[in-house]
Amino acid sequence: QVQLVESGGGLVQAGDSLRLSCAASGRTFSSYAMGWFRQAPGKEREFVAGINWNGGSTNYADSVKGRFSISRDNAKNTVYLQMNSLKPEDTAVYYCAAKFVYEYRYWGQGTQVTVSS
Numbered sequence: 001q002v003q004l005v006e007s008g009g010g011l012v013q014a015g016d017s018l019r020l021s022c023a024a025s026g027r028t029f030s031s032y033a034m035g036w037f038r039q040a041p042g043k044e045r046e047f048v049a050g051i052n053w054n055g056g057s058t059n060y061a062d063s064v065k066g067r068f069s070i071s072r073d074n075a076k077n078t079v080y081l082q083m084n085s086l087k088p089e090d091t092a093v094y095y096c097a098a099k100f101v102y103e104y105r106y107w108g109q110g111t112q113v114t115v116s117s
Contacts, residue, residue, distance in 0.1 A: 002026040002098045002106040009094060009111030012086055016115070020081040022096030022108055029077040030054065033099040036070060036081045038092035038113075048094070049081060064090075086115045 008020040020036070033052045039045040049060045049070035058070050069082040079096060091114050097104035 002032075004096050004098060004106060004108035006094065006096050006108045006111040009113045011114045011116065014087055014115055014117050016086050017082070017084045018086065018113060020083065020094055020096075020111060020113070022079045022081075024077045024079070024098065026106075029072075030074040034070075034072060034079040035097050035099060035104055036079075037095045037097060037104075038090075039095070039110075040089075040092040043092075045095070050099070051079065083113070086113075088115050088117045091115050 003025045004022055006020060006022045008018060010018060012018055030053055033050060035050040036048040037045050038048050047061055048064055049068055051058045051070045051072055055072050060068060067085045072079040093110040093112050095110045096108045098106040
């Protein structure tokens with residue numbers, strides 16, 4: 001079992017930055033990959049960014065490339081999502097998830113990010 005708790009969401013203006021954090025507990029954090037997803041009102045949940053077990057490999061959705069950055073600190077059991085140049089269309093509930101084998105199996109409760117224009 002893995003427990004995930006997101007934090008760092010809030011209300012910001014377009015062009016601002018936010019950093020989301022996701023604290024993990026349970027299984028050894030450095031043994032699994034992590035990802036960030038988001039879900040806007042009336043839309044399906046979508047992948048935002050992923051990172052492998054040691055941070056050596058990352059990937060991003062096209063919509064956030066060059067603006068968002070995912071990182072992890074295995075000593076702190078935490079994964080981060082640095083979000084820069086935020087746009088109103090980034091407004092969503094953001095979730096972190098733990099990946100085992102080929103699926104994201106454990107999910108946090110989500111944190112709201114609202115970007116005003």
